[in-house]
Amino acid sequence: MSITLTTPYTVSVNGTQVEDDTVGAVTSISIDYIGCLLTVVYKIGTLIGSPSTFNAGPYAQLNGKTITVIVYIGPTTASQTYGQWWLNGALQGNIVPSASLTNTISTAISWWNTAEAFASVSGGLLPGTQVAWVETSGGTLP
Numbered sequence: 619m620s621i622t623l624t625t626p627y628t629v630s631v632n633g634t635q636v637e638d639d640t641v642g643a644v645t646s647i648s649i650d651y652i653g654c655l656l657t658v659v660y661k662i663g664t665l666i667g668s669p670s671t672f673n674a675g676p677y678a679q680l681n682g683k684t685i686t687v688i689v690y691i692g693p694t695t696a697s698q699t700y701g702q703w704w705l706n707g708a709l710q711g712n713i714v715p716s717a718s719l720t721n722t723i724s725t726a727i728s729w730w731n732t733a734e735a736f737a738s739v740s741g742g743l744l745p746g747t748q749v750a751w752v753e754t755s756g757g758t759l760p
Contacts, residue, residue: 627662629677639663639675649726654692654759660685689714693758700758720757727751
């Protein structure tokens, strides 16, 4: 549901605390199936209401507390390596271990197939027969 922060992010204006962000949460997941890129956006804020919903802290967003992670999840090529990743646009020196990505790849392929099946039904957006994608060797996107 969310990540309880070890150290809250607080903001005070003129000596009055106006923001106390105690949780982080994934606010967006995007998969480019052709480019084989997984993009995940994390923000910090608070939980409000019942049932709880995430409320991004406005000062946190203004002060660069949004984290964007992009991971290459395609097969290794001459120019890209499976598990290569960027943090807020900066290429990182290490790779995400394959074991950490295995479940993510399976889930991404399941979403891919579900979205195509949704559109391929009679009278749908792309009427036809959907052929399911399968994971390739090495646990990458096809």
